[in-house]
Amino acid sequence: MVRKRRIIKERVPTPERPAEERIHDFKEVNLGYTFGLAVKEAERCLQCPYNYAPCIKGCPVHIDIPGFISKLVQYRDDPDKAVKEALNVIWACNSLPATTGRVCPQEDQCEMNCVMGKVGDKINIGKLERFVADYAREKGIDEELLFEIIPKIEKTGQRVAIIGAGPAGLTAAGELAKLGYDVTIYEALHEPGGVLMYGIPEFRLPKSIVEKEIDKLRKLGVKILTDHIVGKTVTMDELLQNYDAVFIGSGAGTPRLINAPGINLNGIYTANEFLTRVNLMKAYLFPEYDTPVKVGKKVIVIGAGNTGMDAARSARRFGAEVTIAYRRGEEDVSARIEEVEHAKEEGIKFAYFLNPVEFIGDENGKVKAVKFEKMKALDERDSRGKRKIVGTGEYVTLEAETVIIAIGKHPNRLIINTPGLEVDKRGKIIVDENLMTSIPGVFAGGDAIRGEATVILAMGDGRRAAKAIHEYLTKKREGQKANA
Amino acid sequence: MYKILEKKEIAMRNVWYKIQAPHVAGKVKPGQFVIVRAFSNGERIPLTPVMWDAEEGWIVLITFIRGKTTMKMAAELKEGDYILNVAGPLGNPAEMKKFGKILAIGAYTGIVETFPIAKAWHEIGNYVTTLHVTFEPMVVLKEELERAVDSHIVETVPIDPNLDFPTNMKNVTKRLTETVREMLEKEDYDLVFMVGPAGDQRAVFNVVKEFGIPMKADLHPIMVDGTGMCGSCRVTVGGEVKFACIDGPEFDAYQVDWDVLIARSGYYTDMEQRAMQEYMKAIQGGGE
Ligand SMILES: Cc1cc2nc3c(=O)[nH]c(=O)nc-3n(C[C@H](O)[C@H](O)[C@H](O)COP(=O)(O)OP(=O)(O)OC[C@H]3O[C@@H](n4cnc5c(N)ncnc54)[C@H](O)[C@@H]3O)c2cc1C
Ligand SMILES: Cc1cc2nc3c(=O)[nH]c(=O)nc-3n(C[C@H](O)[C@H](O)[C@H](O)COP(=O)(O)OP(=O)(O)OC[C@H]3O[C@@H](n4cnc5c(N)ncnc54)[C@H](O)[C@@H]3O)c2cc1C
Ligand code: SF4
Ligand code: FES
Numbered sequence: 001m002v003r004k005r006r007i008i009k010e011r012v013p014t015p016e017r018p019a020e021e022r023i024h025d026f027k028e029v030n031l032g033y034t035f036g037l038a039v040k041e042a043e044r045c046l047q048c049p050y051n052y053a054p055c056i057k058g059c060p061v062h063i064d065i066p067g068f069i070s071k072l073v074q075y076r077d078d079p080d081k082a083v084k085e086a087l088n089v090i091w092a093c094n095s096l097p098a099t100t101g102r103v104c105p106q107e108d109q110c111e112m113n114c115v116m117g118k119v120g121d122k123i124n125i126g127k128l129e130r131f132v133a134d135y136a137r138e139k140g141i142d143e144e145l146l147f148e149i150i151p152k153i154e155k156t157g158q159r160v161a162i163i164g165a166g167p168a169g170l171t172a173a174g175e176l177a178k179l180g181y182d183v184t185i186y187e188a189l190h191e192p193g194g195v196l197m198y199g200i201p202e203f204r205l206p207k208s209i210v211e212k213e214i215d216k217l218r219k220l221g222v223k224i225l226t227d228h229i230v231g232k233t234v235t236m237d238e239l240l241q242n243y244d245a246v247f248i249g250s251g252a253g254t255p256r257l258i259n260a261p262g263i264n265l266n267g268i269y270t271a272n273e274f275l276t277r278v279n280l281m282k283a284y285l286f287p288e289y290d291t292p293v294k295v296g297k298k299v300i301v302i303g304a305g306n307t308g309m310d311a312a313r314s315a316r317r318f319g320a321e322v323t324i325a326y327r328r329g330e331e332d333v334s335a336r337i338e339e340v341e342h343a344k345e346e347g348i349k350f351a352y353f354l355n356p357v358e359f360i361g362d363e364n365g366k367v368k369a370v371k372f373e374k375m376k377a378l379d380e381r382d383s384r385g386k387r388k389i390v391g392t393g394e395y396v397t398l399e400a401e402t403v404i405i406a407i408g409k410h411p412n413r414l415i416i417n418t419p420g421l422e423v424d425k426r427g428k429i430i431v432d433e434n435l436m437t438s439i440p441g442v443f444a445g446g447d448a449i450r451g452e453a454t455v456i457l458a459m460g461d462g463r464r465a466a467k468a469i470h471e472y473l474t475k476k477r478e479g480q481k482a483n484a
Numbered sequence: 485m486y487k488i489l490e491k492k493e494i495a496m497r498n499v500w501y502k503i504q505a506p507h508v509a510g511k512v513k514p515g516q517f518v519i520v521r522a523f524s525n526g527e528r529i530p531l532t533p534v535m536w537d538a539e540e541g542w543i544v545l546i547t548f549i550r551g552k553t554t555m556k557m558a559a560e561l562k563e564g565d566y567i568l569n570v571a572g573p574l575g576n577p578a579e580m581k582k583f584g585k586i587l588a589i590g591a592y593t594g595i596v597e598t599f600p601i602a603k604a605w606h607e608i609g610n611y612v613t614t615l616h617v618t619f620e621p622m623v624v625l626k627e628e629l630e631r632a633v634d635s636h637i638v639e640t641v642p643i644d645p646n647l648d649f650p651t652n653m654k655n656v657t658k659r660l661t662e663t664v665r666e667m668l669e670k671e672d673y674d675l676v677f678m679v680g681p682a683g684d685q686r687a688v689f690n691v692v693k694e695f696g697i698p699m700k701a702d703l704h705p706i707m708v709d710g711t712g713m714c715g716s717c718r719v720t721v722g723g724e725v726k727f728a729c730i731d732g733p734e735f736d737a738y739q740v741d742w743d744v745l746i747a748r749s750g751y752y753t754d755m756e757q758r759a760m761q762e763y764m765k766a767i768q769g770g771g772e
Contacts, residue, residue, distance in 0.1 A: 227507070234507075264719070267751075
């Protein structure tokens with residue numbers, strides 16, 4: 001039953017730092033709601049019934065969105081209680097709300113379907129989710145909830161190994177630990193977090209938030225072995241000998257390069273290298289931090305996905321003049337809408353229908369320009385619904401001292417070479433409906449099975465896999481008991 | 485965190501670290517490397533396990549003091565301290581088969597990387613000669629190599645205090661190429677292998693090429709993750725883009741595009757020098 005109420009058409013805005021200020025640092029752009037503002041936004045929600053609410057259907061992990069929003073209004077006189085109740089609702093489906101509240105493409109998911117859109121602005125679900133998570137973290141409410149869960153965990157005595165500490169692996173680890181398993185994560189890098197740590201910049205997702213999430217996992221008893229590369233430090237066979245099940249969340253970390261002359265010139269970075277230097281290694285604090293990065297006056301970023309936006313906006317923060325060159329048109333830009341808007345506000349230029357064909361270097365082997373072929377779109381659409389593009393035979397050359405390639409990534413190679421592990425021709429690990437791979441007892445999820453996808457899908461896979469592993473190991477336990 | 489069990493200066497600017505790192509010691513094979521991160525604001529640098537003991541769980545790394553990181557490690561890390569991160573083993577093991585007669589070269593501290601490979605080649609029945617060309621005060625692993633291979637040759641060049649370092653290094657390159665030429669003229673080798681600065685690798689390759697002998701080189705482009713994730717280490721080999729950390733580090737010298745490798749290795753020189761100078765100023769000026 002929908003209550004009669006006054007409809008408030010406009011969104012309650014979240015404060016943002018002005019573009020002129022934020023392009024000089026790596027601090028967060030959007031400041032998020034206060035409790036007062038969050039309640040005001042929450043009041044706009046029509047509280048669609050659970051079985052109908054289109055936002056829930058649009059959410060890949062089906063968070064009870066009206067459910068958590070209603071708590072903010074219901075307990076408006078007791079902010080701590082309101083947030084605790086709301087967080088409890090979110091946690092039933094999503095253990096990383098501070099992250100997803102910031103990086104989910106809400107406009108294509110929950111918010112896309114929001115019925116408020118028919119009469120006014122859609123509910124700002126992402127920022128409400130983020131508010132709940134941030135407030136809970138700052139007040140220690142998330143830990144309080146966690147400490148209520150921990151004593152109830154019954155240990156099963158079985159061990160699970162997780163490969164990769166990105167959102168897929170972290171989520172699977174957390175869920176399995178809550179189900180009583182002894183969980184160890186193997187992570188190749190020196191910091192857990194995956195793309196959340198090395199890819200997405202500080203100004204969009206502060207690293208302290210990711211660190212806090214990882215802290216919570218440790219409190220749940222999850223062990224994290226950094227510097228351990230599965231396939232090198234330890235093999236899949238060894239994992240299978242020492243653990244009852246394995247989950248692969250190794251992501252899609254192999255950068256795709258452009259097959260064009262001059263690709264190995266100096267000054268040409270893959271987005272992964274550029275962002276790893278900047279985010280994980282904190283090159284923006286050189287020489288206080290030791291890792292260098294070079295950003296010329298003119299930067300061209302090739303590709304217009306989230307990675308492209310992050311690379312462009314990071315380069316902008318080094319004072320560069322940045323152009324994003326994309327081989328398709330504006331309608332096909334795949335980045336989150338908020339990032340595209342922020343990029344434009346920050347003065348980043350967009351050049352469409354340009355396909356790189358050659359990188360031109362100077363006498364020292366350093367890039368100085370990129371030659372592009374001009375493309376044009378046909379009416380015909382490809383399998384993903386994007387208009388097909390063809391070359392026009394016309395060329396244009398743009399100057400650049402730094403070029404960043406952000407055209408996508410493939411699954412990590414060290415894992416997909418595991419003997420017996422079936423992968424498709426693009427290197428994606430093949431799984432069944434329970435996310436089990438061709439190796440019995442080995443499950444996989446996230447970008448490792450999807451190619452480049454999203455944080456929430458990776459997290460959703462982590463949860464589903466945890467459930468499937470739980471079923472698999474429960475059977476195994478019962479089988480062992482029966483045999484004993 | 486990995487404990488430093490032993491640390492000593494074994495020659496001028498060459499520092500030996502014995503480190504507790506059982507996850508690497510149990511797995512590493514000759515030709516593989518590790519990535520070390522020594523300080524919380526530090527960079528990730530590739531280094532090579534020179535010796536190891538799987539049972540006792542230690543590895544030995546030998547660094548040449550080159551820039552800020554290797555200098556800071558030498559200045560600030562003591563026995564009993566911990567290194568934050570040692571990731572590995574990474575890269576592919578060296579090809580282990582009977583080649584016949586091998587000349588395995590190390591220029592400067594490159595010899596420490598040649599050591600485990602040459603030793604293993606000898607153990608499986610190759611006739612291995614190792615050649616170490618370096619400055620007089622920088623000779624390392626001499627006795628170890630004499631024991632490990634069939635014949636170990638050391639060629640040293642004095643450091644002329646009146647000349648700057650790059651000019652002194654040219655003398656090493658000259659000695660290196662001359663010695664290799666003499667050796668190849670005197671004896672037939674089935675394989676030449678080399679670790680050292682890319683410029684010296686190319687200089688040696690140009691000599692070896694004249695004799696038509698197969699040559700392998702361990703390449704040292706700048707690395708970040710060492711796991712195939714960033715592409716910083718890309719090299720051009722046989723006209724194709726390869727990632728040295730997962731496709732190498734060993735490559736067929738005849739296929740390597742040396743110009744690309746040399747240009748890429750020097751890309752950050754100005755910033756590295758700045759980091760080093762600021763560090764030296766800080767330790768000299770600041771004291772404690
Ligand atoms: C720059 C950038 C911006 C993005 N922005 C957004 C966004 O705004 N919104 C969104 O939803 N998505 C975004 N994405 C996509 C999203 O980050 C990924 O879909 C998500 O991180 C996938 O999670 P994962 O756990 O599968 O893998 P990853 O996050 O890639 O983590 C995999 C982990 O496994 C480790 N690993 C790999 N191989 C091994 C091995 N052999 N042994 C041990 N460990 C190993 C890696 O080091 C890594 O830590 C972005 C991606 C990038 C690169
Ligand atoms: C596979 C491999 C194995 C290596 N093994 C050894 C070893 O056993 N002992 C040893 O002394 N050195 C070894 N090196 C070289 C070593 O990594 C560099 O000497 C070290 O990174 C220098 O750091 P720095 O801060 O002291 O000097 P910097 O001033 O930062 O750099 C000096 C020069 O070192 C090289 N370099 C810098 N950073 C890197 C990096 N991240 N990756 C690769 N090269 C870099 C560059 O050519 C640079 O110009 C190895 C390199 C590779 C790729
Ligand atoms: S669809 Fe919109 S209005 Fe309806 S419950 Fe979801 S957020 Fe509220
Ligand atoms: S060092 Fe990053 S891919 Fe090789």
